[in-house]
Amino acid sequence: MSDAYILDTWYVAAWSTEVDRTPVRRVICELPVVVFRTRAGAAVALADRCAHRAYPLSAGQVVDDGIQCGYHGFEFGADGACTRIPAQAIIPPRARVSSYAVVEKDGWIWVWLGDQDRADVSRVPDTHYMTDPGWVTVTHSFPFECRAELINDNLLDLTHESFIHVTTVGDDYIYEHGLTVTVEGDVVTADRLMPGVEAPPLYAKTMATDGLYDRFHATEFHVPSFHILHSGITGQGRPREEGYLIKVLNGITPIDAHNSWYYYAFCRNFGLDSAEATADLVEGLRTVLQEDADALRLQELGMQERSPGEADVLIGQDAGIAKARKITERLLAAEQVRRKALPA
Ligand code: FES
Ligand SMILES: [Fe+2]
Numbered sequence: 001m002s003d004a005y006i007l008d009t010w011y012v013a014a015w016s017t018e019v020d021r022t023p024v025r026r027v028i029c030e031l032p033v034v035v036f037r038t039r040a041g042a043a044v045a046l047a048d049r050c051a052h053r054a055y056p057l058s059a060g061q062v063v064d065d066g067i068q069c070g071y072h073g074f075e076f077g078a079d080g081a082c083t084r085i086p087a088q089a090i091i092p093p094r095a096r097v098s099s100y101a102v103v104e105k106d107g108w109i110w111v112w113l114g115d116q117d118r119a120d121v122s123r124v125p126d127t128h129y130m131t132d133p134g135w136v137t138v139t140h141s142f143p144f145e146c147r148a149e150l151i152n153d154n155l156l157d158l159t160h161e162s163f164i165h166v167t168t169v170g171d172d173y174i175y176e177h178g179l180t181v182t183v184e185g186d187v188v189t190a191d192r193l194m195p196g197v198e199a200p201p202l203y204a205k206t207m208a209t210d211g212l213y214d215r216f217h218a219t220e221f222h223v224p225s226f227h228i229l230h231s232g233i234t235g236q237g238r239p240r241e242e243g244y245l246i247k248v249l250n251g252i253t254p255i256d257a258h259n260s261w262y263y264y265a266f267c268r269n270f271g272l273d274s275a276e277a278t279a280d281l282v283e284g285l286r287t288v289l290q291e292d293a294d295a296l297r298l299q300e301l302g303m304q305e306r307s308p309g310e311a312d313v314l315i316g317q318d319a320g321i322a323k324a325r326k327i328t329e330r331l332l333a334a335e336q337v338r339r340k341a342l343p344a
Contacts, residue, residue: 005029007114012251025058034058038065044078047098106130129267146300148254156320168202181319190320191218202284223327245269
């Protein structure tokens, strides 16, 4: 198992709509995982590697509430224990695969790949905007050809919008305004207020606005895997809650050292009945995410080209990134201490 990842956390494994009785394979933190549903509809996550001779269980089929390996027919229940070996009656005790805690909520399927005794359901982030009738959601998900850290950094330093997203959500106002960064436990919030500015192109179109507003975006990063971006515009000098509000939910799931899954939900509290606004956002946000994917693929190549010892030159706008890295280091170190203490 790689020591590079925090495993004692919830990662998004899939949208609810992606999982049914056909097994779905995901690689998360270099661990192969198969996700499927029982007959009652409960989502199950098991290690996607048969205990017999390592065939991927996802290449087999779901049988009753478990899964049958496609190679020699071993069957494994939702708890990972082998329940049947077609060729013999005796089931060796070692014939089992890891079973991972799963939480399904508001259309997201989360898995906990680390110490199962530490899987704490109360730590699944708040995503209620997805099911609240006061909000409408547009979702996208993309495999990104970059390490997860680059996406996390990207979300904490939104000054990239001024350069990467000029036709949609970017303008010069962003980098002209500084950040206020706060830390609470394992959550970093990087908040930027832009008083008396115009709405960016994509929002102005969807909100049908003109004139000057107080614009804001605050990235709330639940280290290491989830960001809630509290964004919007409001009247000059008016409370944020009065304005056009956007909650962007971002599930960032490492695949391996150079690849990640990005699960994205854009929830708005305005234009709820406007199919046109939704259609504009589906396309506009696809553009935004593709721009990020293209930029971060290039940045990943740059990272790989670095000489040993070459490090970032962080500036004031990177204050959220710096705080998040400290939390990541602390969580990783604590987890490694716990892992070493476990019986081999
Ligand atoms: S490898 Fe799975 S049953 Fe043989
Ligand atoms: Fe971006």
